[in-house]
Amino acid sequence: MTRPLRIEFKGAVYHITSRGNAKQAIFLDEKDFADFLSVLCSV
Template identity: 55%
Template structure:
């Protein structure tokens, strides 16, 4: 089942996370981390985001 659309409003804070399928790594090599950061920078500029913090790990699981 899909998640309902989030309500967006000025000044809101959002927590964004990514998780690998079957707990597999999201990033395999250092170049993967760099590519993600490059894409994040483009989105940051395009949408005038404010990023309070950022943490990249190989996978996001407990």
């Protein structure tokens, strides 16, 4: 059974977090982080 879809509100502000397993780093270097931000900004 899957999780129900979230309700999205036009113009709403959403809090997004990214975290690795056991609080490990998820970005290997500054370029990794910059690439992540680039993708995030395009959504």
